[in-house]
Amino acid sequence: CGAADYKHRVSQSGFERPIDAGTRYCAVLGHPVRHSASPAMQNAGIARLGLNWRYLAFDVRPEELRTALAGARSMQFVGLNLTVPHKLLALEMMDVLDESAKTWGAVNTVRFEGRDRSGAWRPLYEFEETPPEKVRMHGFNTDADAIVRALREDLQVELEGARVVILGAGGAGRVAALRLAAENVSELFLVNRTLSKAGSVAAEIRRRHLNVKVQLGYPRGEVDLAINATSLGLLPDDPLPVDGRQFSLRQAHAVFDMIYRPAETALMRSARAGGSRVANGLGMLLYQGVKALEIWTGRPAPVDVMREALQRNVYGS
Numbered sequence: 498c499g500a501a502d503y504k505h506r507v508s509q510s511g512f513e514r515p516i517d518a519g520t521r522y523c524a525v526l527g528h529p530v531r532h533s534a535s536p537a538m539q540n541a542g543i544a545r546l547g548l549n550w551r552y553l554a555f556d557v558r559p560e561e562l563r564t565a566l567a568g569a570r571s572m573q574f575v576g577l578n579l580t581v582p583h584k585l586l587a588l589e590m591m592d593v594l595d596e597s598a599k600t601w602g603a604v605n606t607v608r609f610e611g612r613d614r615s616g617a618w619r620p621l622y623e624f625e626e627t628p629p630e631k632v633r634m635h636g637f638n639t640d641a642d643a644i645v646r647a648l649r650e651d652l653q654v655e656l657e658g659a660r661v662v663i664l665g666a667g668g669a670g671r672v673a674a675l676r677l678a679a680e681n682v683s684e685l686f687l688v689n690r691t692l693s694k695a696g697s698v699a700a701e702i703r704r705r706h707l708n709v710k711v712q713l714g715y716p717r718g719e720v721d722l723a724i725n726a727t728s729l730g731l732l733p734d735d736p737l738p739v740d741g742r743q744f745s746l747r748q749a750h751a752v753f754d755m756i757y758r759p760a761e762t763a764l765m766r767s768a769r770a771g772g773s774r775v776a777n778g779l780g781m782l783l784y785q786g787v788k789a790l791e792i793w794t795g796r797p798a799p800v801d802v803m804r805e806a807l808q809r810n811v812y813g814s
């Protein structure tokens with residue numbers, strides 16, 4: 498009765514099982530990583546599922562990424578999330594790439610898989626007693642779909658036919674631009690401090706999506722959506738990521754900031770004051786994490802529990 502009773506209590510209250518020799522691990526690797534809300538969110542989801550797992554966070558420098566991946570593999574980690582600056586680097590380090598990682602050109606989720614006696618690759622957590630001899634890294638991207646889901650749920654944006662300005666053409670801006678093009682937005686305006694990066698994203702979209710108009714620089718007139726995919730806003734003294742002489746936030750019906758800490762950036766405050774609908778990046782973080790947990794467990798993730806844990810972590814309530 499003990500185990501069943503315990504499982505029931507865990508699923509009711511969501512408290513964690515104690516760590517023991519059978520505990521399995523997942524982690525986020527980033528540099529820096531201290532700000533990450535992923536451990537709070539994922540451990541809440543893991544507890545609700547009644548799994549004897551823990552989700553950790555490690556600050557790993559890019560030059561150590563390969564070694565860190567190999568270490569996690571040797572220690573039978575179940576899976577990893579990768580965040581800045583690892584998502585592009587990891588593409589080359591995976592043994593196999595899911596379609597999502599190939600399509601969006603970045604890896605934010607790794608599932609470790611072992612080869613069973615029949616030669617089939619199965620998620621590593623399924624090997625409870627003896628670790629398999631061969632373990633491979635399977636790379637996925639769960640960020641791209643999470644952007645679209647968060648935009649729909651938090652801002653009620655109709656993406657098909659929309660005019661959208663994207664600020665930033667680094668890793669996050671590139672995935673956002675490619676993913677929105679796949680939603681058949683009508684026009685994309687790409688803005689970035691380093692123009693050449695926006696240029697190469699634009700070229701890629703023109704190659705893949707003939708029906709989407711892509712331009713570099715700010716739009717004239719109104720847009721349905723503006724997205725901040727730069728890192729400006731993370732620090733209190735950062736300037737706004739938009740050039741107010743070229744673009745007024747009043748031109749944007751909705752403004753999405755990928756930043757979630759602070760929970761309200763100066764960009765969001767200005768946009769709200771100007772009458773735009775606004776949302777931070779919490780929904781995006783939530784949905785990429787939900788999908789990652791589902792990839793690792795093969796089970797539906799407890800979205801509400803994970804959302805509450807995130808909100809407690811970020812808003813303190």
Ligand code: ATR
Nearest residue numbers: 581665666667668669670689690691694726727728
């Ligand atoms: P991520 O994976 O989060 O996108 P990244 O690839 O390092 O991280 O991209 C950071 C983005 O923020 C880039 O668009 C970057 O502009 P550059 O491509 O010109 O570097 C933008 N960014 C960072 N600091 C900035 C600053 N001080 N002014 C303007 N843009 C900045």
